[in-house]
Amino acid sequence: MSQFNRRRFLQTTAGVAALSTFGLPAFAQDKQIRHFWWGNPERDKRTFAAIELYNAKTPGTVVSGESLGFADYFTKLTTQIAGGNMPDVIQQGYGVLFEYIANGAVVPLDDYVGNSLDISRIDQSAIDAGTVDGKFYALSIGANSHMAIYNSRLYEEAGIRVGSNFDPYGYTYDDLKRMAVEIKDATGIPGTDDNTADYQNFSDFTVQKGANLYNEDGSYGPTQEIIEEYWSIWAAIREAGGTPPGQESAGLAGVSELSQLGVVTGKSATSFLWSNQLVGAQGLMQDTLGAAMYPNTPDMIPGSVIQPSQFVCLTRDSQDPEAATAYMSAFINDLEMTKVLGLERGIPSNSEVRAALEPDLSPAEAVSVAFFDAIQGKTAPLTAPPPSGSGEVEQTFERVAVSVLLGEKSIPEVAADFLAQANAILRRA
């Protein structure tokens, strides 16, 4: 056996190092596509299964999936943009997408349409939603709307029945207050989560009052009166005992995890979310969930919109856009893959996929579909995407609303403070 001296050691390690550098491309003859999304356990399970299906039927391409919670997703994406190593295919939401398009991080798909990318069966409305300045950027994976979900068992125990004394698609804040107290009296559990710090509900309420969240010149729409009225409505429900205590809700302000929803933790009977989250929330609990629209004022002016839940987009860092768009195409068109994905990301925008899914929907998915059928004609028109700074305004709302929940300051005071901060943010952005 030859002696293993220092020189010999250096030669060997140098050789190994060289091999590993040159070796990489040899191993990577398959096209590598990275797909990154924000998710929840249910979505991750389905998406990884769909990716496996794709890899099995597409030799020569290897798709790998990466997933994070919503809170961390955009942080990671930002650092990846800075580092120039964004995944090929990323998930985007309706609000933030337009900033990424403006900044050039997301690239147009027009060159691939008709070649690697098939959008022939996608709803025109979905294509329009992903089109900016005549260029097509983003494939909608599903339609979405604001949804109230309720624990049917608790509602029944309180004697609240859909069709007799509860119209899930046309009830008012007063109705909600009455029902919430009835549920509390019958079951001991408060009837609803407290939406004082919930910006989705507040934005719906603004539209219900006939205003817009943002005026055409980009300035902030809600007035002092609207903000005060919104917080007063919820204060009345809270003071009547229809919600968990204010301090409890204060601890949940701005928290977006499904596992923290009142219906999931059992601390209330009604929670509020995006309709595509219903499947994920149902996956976390035993009792059956029902679906309703957000409450409204007696005028019944529609406040919720139907908008694309999420898009898949191609990034400027993609090395192999042909293979990436082929994968994106399969993600929205392939009947086997979309069957695995189901309605978890929203109602699919491909008519053929919708028809194929219909026969074997899970109970929660069936609730989603029924909800979407019922809200047609009861929603507001889709507004222009929010201006930059809107995300910060939303977080500011969630922050200052806590002092309403804790009763630290009067509602008019907090409303004035919020408006001042929102205007400052929009001026700075």
Add this chain to the structure above:
Amino acid sequence: MEKFFRRNFAGYSFLAPWLVGFFLLAIGPILASLYLSFTKYNVVRPPQWIGWDNYTYMVQFDARFWKALQVTFTFVAVSVPAKLVFALGVAMALDKGIRAIGWYRALFYLPSILGGSIAVAILWRQLFNYDGVINSMLRLFGTDGPYWLADPNYSLWTLIVLAVWQFGSPMLIFLAGLRAIPQELYEAAEIDAAGPVRKFFAITVPLLAPVIFFNLVLQMIEAFKSFSGAFIISGGSGAPLDSLLFFTVYLYNEAFSFLRMGYASALAWVLLLIIAGFTAIAFWTSKYWVHYENERG
């Protein structure tokens, strides 16, 4: 030159991994952040030079900047002295020649090893939740605890308790310092009929002053930089009502939530100057209360 290389090549090549890391991962980013602090930079677009604007905006218009300073100063001013007093107390108790002292030392040091971790912050959140362990114990005694984490009057205190709980490393240093105090000084004091309080203030504190000073500076810097506990417990936002808006948490938010990397860099440099300033003050005052054995009186 050639001779220098021949003689030192081996040394520098062994140092190389560290040197490369130091210049690429420390000095480089530090200088870059100094440049970025004078720009408007949102990562996706190239930085744009705006001079002193970030700094003037901070001082003139940014209410959250002042709030973050207030929270951080409160945290430092309360947690550092509390931690040092606690550490010194435990060190003196352990200095009595107890059996199996090694085990106690390890036991008390444990929180310091765990303390900075995410897991402990999450554990802390569970402990102080309204339905958490602390309140369940209070209920056994018939009282109802407050919402420790959701109430801005209490939230910062939970973090101060978390910081004090990590008293292990100053305690070990105090313990070593106590061992170095000559026993005969205490014996002499006892002959002069000095009680324990007198002995503590006349012998222990003055002779321990260098160690106290060392711990003070170290803990102060650490407290100013404290991040993970507040980040996890407040859900990343400084909630409730910005009561946990540590300077570092605010900096993180500006950088990664709102993509104002230039502004965040400016914040980072302000924090650096604050820490440097307070360390300098500590060193300046030290000549009045810290005396080293080998210095000329």
